[in-house]
Amino acid sequence: MRSLPIPFLLASLLLLGCSEPEIAVSTQPDDTVQLADPAHNSRNALDWDGRYEGMLPCADCEGIKTRLTLQQDGQFMLETQYLGKSDDWFHEQGAFQWDSSGQIVKLERERSGPAQFFVGENVLWQLDMSGQRIQGELAERYQLIKVPPAExxxxxxxxxxxxxxxxxxxxxxxxxxxxxxxxxxxxxxxxxxxxxxxxxxxxxxxxxxxxxxxxxxxxxxxxxxxxxxxxxxxxxxxxxxxxxxxxxxxxxxxxxxxxxxxxxxxxxxx
Structure with missing residues (x-):
């Protein structure tokens, strides 16, 4: 068996020793598996607390007008109005938890069950029950935009x-x-x-x-x-x-x- 020249082996070892695994940090949900850097994720790298608003899709109404406030102490306030069905606002409060990646928050809701959101920069993406991004024609509508503090x-x-x-x-x-x-x-x-x-x-x-x-x-x-x-x-x-x-x-x-x-x-x- 032919042996490789010693200079070639030394150069290869130097290259391997200098390279480091790349860690991907995303501010948008992705279909690919990513490694979350525990020192740089949504939880500790983004200004995530505040109020988010949007119109989420609804199966039996015109849309769900939604306001979600996330607080630094781990509490949330969720306000929803089902357009075309009622003019009333439904109000829920409770605690939320971060997942181990520091990218997703889970709301513990007594009335309608848990809900999960991927936390991006000034945006929340609603996820399905398994914690995956919702697919299909309406996929882009499952988001809430952060209200600027001045407003x-x-x-x-x-x-x-x-x-x-x-x-x-x-x-x-x-x-x-x-x-x-x-x-x-x-x-x-x-x-x-x-x-x-x-x-x-x-x-x-x-x-x-x-x-x-x-x-x-x-x-x-x-x-x-x-x-x-x-x-x-x-x-x-x-x-x-x-x-x-x-x-x-x-x-x-x-x-x-x-x-x-x-x-x-x-x-x-x-």
Missing amino acids: LAQAPLAGTRWQLVELMGQAVPADSPAYIVFSGTEPKVYGNAGCNRFFGSYALVSEQQRLSLSGIGMTMMACPESPIEPGFAEVLQRFDNFNLSDDSLTLNRARMAPLARLTAAGPADE
Whole structure:
């Protein structure tokens, strides 16, 4: 058997030693199998949190108008309207999980079962039940486009400093520091509960007057006992809808009496 020249063997070994396996990272679902780089995937390389909108295909209606908000704390808000069947908006909230590749999110929905989306750059692609991209003539319609943060400022609550004036039916002293601000540039909320500052995210469905907070954190300053803070902090966790009339905002739960009443105290300092 002929042996290869030693210089040729050395050159071959050098080439093999210098080459590295190529890792493909995609921002769009593909029919080919790809290796996900754990250090550079949709979850940690994209600005994925925010609200996505679109019109998804429907088997027995004109289309499903869809809004999906993904939050950094792993919570989602899904709003759907079945055109041609009802003018009502259906509202679902819950947790979502990332798959092991960091490319796909799975919504855990109690009413209609789980749903999966491939996370691309400013787009979500709805996947079928097996986690594959939907094929066929309508394939390109199974996507939701991210709403630019600046457009979220359409909320009538945003950009105003809302001062707490009534809590559980009782008037709040005029010098109380308790207030709340809904950001107009991103779905963030912050304020003062009576002594300690709080911060988190909010989700809004204007048509149904629904509003909820999530991921609320609070400072832990040693403050004098405040009769307002415990009650206001509880309201921030319990309320699920609001009413807005002129300069007055109420935070409510179901059809109960308002849990808290606030008044516009000027523009927010963002």
